[in-house]
Amino acid sequence: MMELQTLTYFVVGATFALYIGIAIWARASTTGEFYVAGKGIHPVANGMATAADWMSAASFISMAGLIAFKGYDASVYLMGWTGGYVLLAMFLAPYLRKFGKFTVPEFIGERYYSQTARIVAVICLIVASITYVIGQMKGVGVAFGRFLEVDFEIGVMVGMTIVFIYAVLGGMKGITYTQIAQYCVLIFAYTVPAIFISFQLTGVPIPQLGLGSTINDGSGLSMLAKLDQVLVEIGFAEYTAMKGTSLNMILLTLSLMIGTAGLPHVIVRFFTVPKVKDARASAGWALVFIAILYTTAPAVGAMAIYNLIKTVQPGDVGAPTANLKYDERPDWFKNWEKTGLLKYQDKNGDGRIQYYNDKNKAFAAKAEASGWKGNEMVKVDRDIMVLANPEIAKLPNWVIALVAAGGLAAALSTAAGLLLAISSSISHDLLKGVFRPDISEKQELAAGRIAMGGAILVAGYFGMNPPGFAAQVVALAFGLAASSLFPALMMGIFNKRINNTAAVAGMLSGLGTTLVYIFVFKGWLFIPGTNNLPNTPDNWLFGIQPESFGAVGALINFTVAFVVSRVTAPPPEHIQHLVEDIRIPRGAGGASGH
Amino acid sequence: MQPTGSAAEYWKANLRLLGILMAIWFAVSYVFGIMLVDVLNKIHLGGYPLGFWFAQQGSIYTFVILIFVYARQMNKLDLKFDVHED
Numbered sequence: 001m002m003e004l005q006t007l008t009y010f011v012v013g014a015t016f017a018l019y020i021g022i023a024i025w026a027r028a029s030t031t032g033e034f035y036v037a038g039k040g041i042h043p044v045a046n047g048m049a050t051a052a053d054w055m056s057a058a059s060f061i062s063m064a065g066l067i068a069f070k071g072y073d074a075s076v077y078l079m080g081w082t083g084g085y086v087l088l089a090m091f092l093a094p095y096l097r098k099f100g101k102f103t104v105p106e107f108i109g110e111r112y113y114s115q116t117a118r119i120v121a122v123i124c125l126i127v128a129s130i131t132y133v134i135g136q137m138k139g140v141g142v143a144f145g146r147f148l149e150v151d152f153e154i155g156v157m158v159g160m161t162i163v164f165i166y167a168v169l170g171g172m173k174g175i176t177y178t179q180i181a182q183y184c185v186l187i188f189a190y191t192v193p194a195i196f197i198s199f200q201l202t203g204v205p206i207p208q209l210g211l212g213s214t215i216n217d218g219s220g221l222s223m224l225a226k227l228d229q230v231l232v233e234i235g236f237a238e239y240t241a242m243k244g245t246s247l248n249m250i251l252l253t254l255s256l257m258i259g260t261a262g263l264p265h266v267i268v269r270f271f272t273v274p275k276v277k278d279a280r281a282s283a284g285w286a287l288v289f290i291a292i293l294y295t296t297a298p299a300v301g302a303m304a305i306y307n308l309i310k311t312v313q314p315g316d317v318g319a320p321t322a323n324l325k326y327d328e329r330p331d332w333f334k335n336w337e338k339t340g341l342l343k344y345q346d347k348n349g350d351g352r353i354q355y356y357n358d359k360n361k362a363f364a365a366k367a368e369a370s371g372w373k374g375n376e377m378v379k380v381d382r383d384i385m386v387l388a389n390p391e392i393a394k395l396p397n398w399v400i401a402l403v404a405a406g407g408l409a410a411a412l413s414t415a416a417g418l419l420l421a422i423s424s425s426i427s428h429d430l431l432k433g434v435f436r437p438d439i440s441e442k443q444e445l446a447a448g449r450i451a452m453g454g455a456i457l458v459a460g461y462f463g464m465n466p467p468g469f470a471a472q473v474v475a476l477a478f479g480l481a482a483s484s485l486f487p488a489l490m491m492g493i494f495n496k497r498i499n500n501t502a503a504v505a506g507m508l509s510g511l512g513t514t515l516v517y518i519f520v521f522k523g524w525l526f527i528p529g530t531n532n533l534p535n536t537p538d539n540w541l542f543g544i545q546p547e548s549f550g551a552v553g554a555l556i557n558f559t560v561a562f563v564v565s566r567v568t569a570p571p572p573e574h575i576q577h578l579v580e581d582i583r584i585p586r587g588a589g590g591a592s593g594h
Numbered sequence: 595m596q597p598t599g600s601a602a603e604y605w606k607a608n609l610r611l612l613g614i615l616m617a618i619w620f621a622v623s624y625v626f627g628i629m630l631v632d633v634l635n636k637i638h639l640g641g642y643p644l645g646f647w648f649a650q651q652g653s654i655y656t657f658v659i660l661i662f663v664y665a666r667q668m669n670k671l672d673l674k675f676d677v678h679e680d
Contacts, residue, residue, distance in 0.1 A: 067650075072631075072646055075628075079627055079649060079654070082653070082657050083653065086619050086657050086661060089661045094668070209640075212639065212640040212641040212647070213641055214641060222641025224642065225641065240635065277665075280661075280664065283665075284664075295651055298650040585678060585679050586678060588679055
């Protein structure tokens with residue numbers, strides 16, 4: 001059997017060769033191809049590419065880790081990141097396809113007949129997209145750190161370089177075909193270990209059903225009931241119980257949903273289908289492909305945490321030899337220690353590993369009676385769970401190598417899509433659209449590539465100093481997209497009365513309040529130590545966590561725009577005609593630039 | 595100015611459909627998955643407490659169905675009001 005390290009290099013290398021090969025084969029030569037890949041993409045293919053674009057390091061690497069440690073409370077990510085597609089399909093996709101332009105700011109600029117609106121949209125887009133890329137970089141760093149067995153920071157740098165080469169080459173056309181390949185790699189890599197593990201634990205090979213089946217350890221309990229029991233035994237809350245507040249769960253779900261529908265790199269996907277009809281179906285297909293991963297993730301999370309606990313605590317809680325000896329720890333444990341993302345400290349000097357909730361006062365007596373002096377797994381970065389999962393479950397090496405390739409596919413496909421959205425907004429909207437309309441296509445493409453490079457550097461810096469776990473950073477990006485772009489887009493279609501002033505005022509107030517709220521608790525520009533208030537529930541306004549604030553920002557955006565529109569003049573007649581025209585499918589041509 | 599005839603009726607029919615589908619969207623996620631989760635968790639679906647199932651499985655399946663129902667119904671409306679493409 002091949003060494004894990006060699007095998008990983010081989011599998012990752014082979015998939016990369018495939019992506020780069022496709023990117024070169026489908027290289028973009030015109031600005032049109034660079035931005036939207038022509039019109040010939042079938043809805044199912046487009047749905048698959050959208051799914052790859054969409055499912056990022058946050059979905060692949062981070063989400064199941066959050067589910068593992070938060071249990072039921074992580075449902076917000078599952079519902080939020082899928083329910084947004086319903087909004088996207090019904091409120092935006094068909095209408096933006098009918099409108100038929102390249103970028104999101106272009107729509108906002110024309111609908112609100114204002115260059116200011118277009119520039120504000122570009123700012124909103126860049127802020128949300130950069131925050132999102134930061135989350136990807138964190139994920140890439142974790143994956144590379146582990147598989148090259150280097151420090152997390154070096155992992156981020158390797159990732160930055162690869163993303164740069166890959167995104168600059170492609171453009172949308174290259175990206176679309178590459179992303180179809182990436183979807184296949186990532187979904188295979190995600191479901192194969194899940195099937196193995198589900199079968200190991202419950203005898204049911206379908207993870208979605210396995211999670212709801214009886215665990216085969218002879219206890220006769222269901223998988224979830226057993227997990228509740230195991231967690232309570234070491235002082236944690238029940239897996240299936242709510243730990244946060246309903247209000248935060250509702251607001252975070254709403255922020256993620258609205259944000260999903262407002263993320264520019266996803267929206268532009270629907271500019272690429274041939275017809276309005278296809279835009280509707282395409283959103284449905286995208287969600288089918290996304291749902292395959294999203295309904296598997298709860299099983300991955302639950303089974304990963306169960307296996308982790310059973311590895312370090314194989315015997316009964318409290319028994320002196322029930323905990324794993326540190327010297328006998330498995331290889332995956334040692335390998336993750338090298339990345340600095342997993343740390344052990346022998347607090348009671350017994351040479352064994354105790355993992356429990358030392359913040360639970362009710363459990364303290366029991367811990368003390370067992371001679372435990374605090375939780376000894378002092379750091380378990382949640383983002384390692386999916387990657388470590390197949391190793392913890394002792395799956396064959398090729399499965400582990402495959403997961404590495406899948407995680408990288410997810411992070412790279414999304415980062416490339418986002419960088420494209422950022423670069424097109426700078427080169428197409430700012431430069432060509434506003435400041436230098438006379439530049440040639442060639443210059444526009446060059447400017448786009450330079451913008452991409454800049455965005456990667458910024459994202460890389462913050463990727464090394466991230467304000468949270470990959471999925472949480474990404475949640476912030478959604479809050480920003482939710483509070484700024486979605487309301488402006490939706491009102492542009494559904495309310496003819498909203499004029500230029502109202503839209504600009506709405507976007508600025510939505511984005512502004514959300515940004516300030518996030519920075520006050522997370523640090524200005526996410527720089528550690530610059531936050532004004534500690535990020536704890538008693539400081540939050542009405543107990544609303546920063547990640548959840550996007551929904552409030554969106555509400556502010558809607559309200560401000562509505563009020564301002566009532567006290568200012570209605571939009572000119574040709575704009576009202578434009579809105580009426582967007583609302584009906586007939587007469588949709590291809591996407592055009594100007 | 596208001597559009598006349600079938601375009602206005604088409605839009606109204608569209609909004610009515612949206613209203614129904616959004617109500618279901620809201621119910622399966624926010625109501626069943628979050629607000630009523632404790633009540634529903636008393637019922638079990640196999641090994642799943644029902645509220646937990648809605649939050650981590652059921653809502654997602656419903657979302658997929660909603661979009662395809664929407665696409666199908668809208669395509670019918672397009673034909674009915676004669677606003678379909680080509």
